[in-house]
């Protein structure tokens with residue numbers, strides 16, 4: 132097997148040569164705002180290229196389209212992607228949570244059927260958990276799945292479905308039993324096809340003017356019964372496992388990155404270019420303090436990310452650091468954007484495409500989009516509850 136160092140060096144050479152530059156249209160900063168066909172086609176092709184070169188799913192088994200190497204190889208390739216700030220990987224829900232879930236707990240048939248298409252981006256996945264009245268209270272999901280022979284008939288609606296209009300499959304949490312002893316016992320989990328009669332999506336426009344998610348409507352949509360994952364009534368267990376992948380608490384993701392992370396050094400660059408009272412903002416002692424604090428927090432988070440990989444350090448509370456990381460990284464990105472906007476002063480009011488905007492409104496767009504990750508996959512408030520209850524052992528909320 133190729134050494135991690137050699138693999139990383141090969142990846143470095145490949146990304147140096149192949150990373151697209153000077154793309155003539157605006158690329159999304161995260162997988163949650165892929166809003167035009169132009170962006171979609173470009174990113175699908177890019178993910179496919181990265182996969183075919185061997186830098187996505189490098190550690191997934193070869194039987195299912197992976198590279199048969201180790202997690203360390205994939206991590207090295209992902210680091211190189213960061214170094215070159217490559218465009219994001221498109222099929223985030225596939226590579227980040229549906230894929231690892233199927234890899235860990237799926238049947239042999241499910242693995243062979245679904246995993247290769249996830250890596251190549253031929254099969255886009257979306258997630259149908261949230262409903263118009265039930266987001267954080269996921270256990271209250273009401274979308275109805277009624278068994279009828281070899282099929283389930285679906286009725287109801289899901290919302291905030293990222294890439295719902297592009298997806299071929301949905302990981303779907305639905306209610307199969309309305310009389311179960313408690314709300315969790317009546318739920319089931321499906322690997323549901325999306326391109327069937329009775330499934331419709333409506334795009335939702337975001338605060339930033341971009342699109343990226345949909346409301347999804349199910350009207351007597353019939354899906355094969357064998358798309359049920361696990362047993363009927365055990366959907367809550369499968370959904371909770373999926374959320375652990377989504378929140379980064381379990382490894383196994385196919386790699387790459389799906390949200391471009393703000394480098395605080397870029398804000399330092401901005402502080403050199405922006406002015407305060409006629410001087411470079413970087414010379415303002417208060418601003419210097421704030422920038423330093425931001426850099427220190429960034430370093431601490433990176434150190435924690437590395438610590439989370441050292442088993443003896445995390446044995447006692449295996450999920451503690453990853454659970455904290457989701458909260459910290461997402462809030463940090465939002466705070467970094469806030470700081471950048473403060474640096475831009477009066478100019479921060481101009482958005483992408485507007486005369487007078489600085490750096491074509493990059494920071495405005497990045498700041499507004501930074502809220503997405505603090506909400507999706509569990510809001511920061513919910514994440515704090517989880518850390519409080521499961522990591523610190525505080526009393527549970529009712």
Ligand SMILES: Cc1cc2nc3c(=O)[nH]c(=O)nc-3n(C[C@H](O)[C@H](O)[C@H](O)COP(=O)(O)OP(=O)(O)OC[C@H]3O[C@@H](n4cnc5c(N)ncnc54)[C@H](O)[C@@H]3O)c2cc1C
Nearest residue numbers: 163258259260261266267291292293503506507508510512
């Ligand atoms: C960009 C984006 C993409 C998304 N993509 C998907 C997707 O692909 N698939 C999908 O299924 N969902 C997706 N979501 C939905 C997301 O998971 C939900 O928005 C989230 O779970 C919150 O649910 P809600 O919007 O119904 O808010 P609510 O649950 O109504 O919460 C409203 C507010 O109350 C707070 N709150 C609620 N309950 C508590 C509590 N017990 N303790 C403390 N505070 C509480 C929340 O933190 C929040 O601030 C996406 C969301 C965003 C923003």
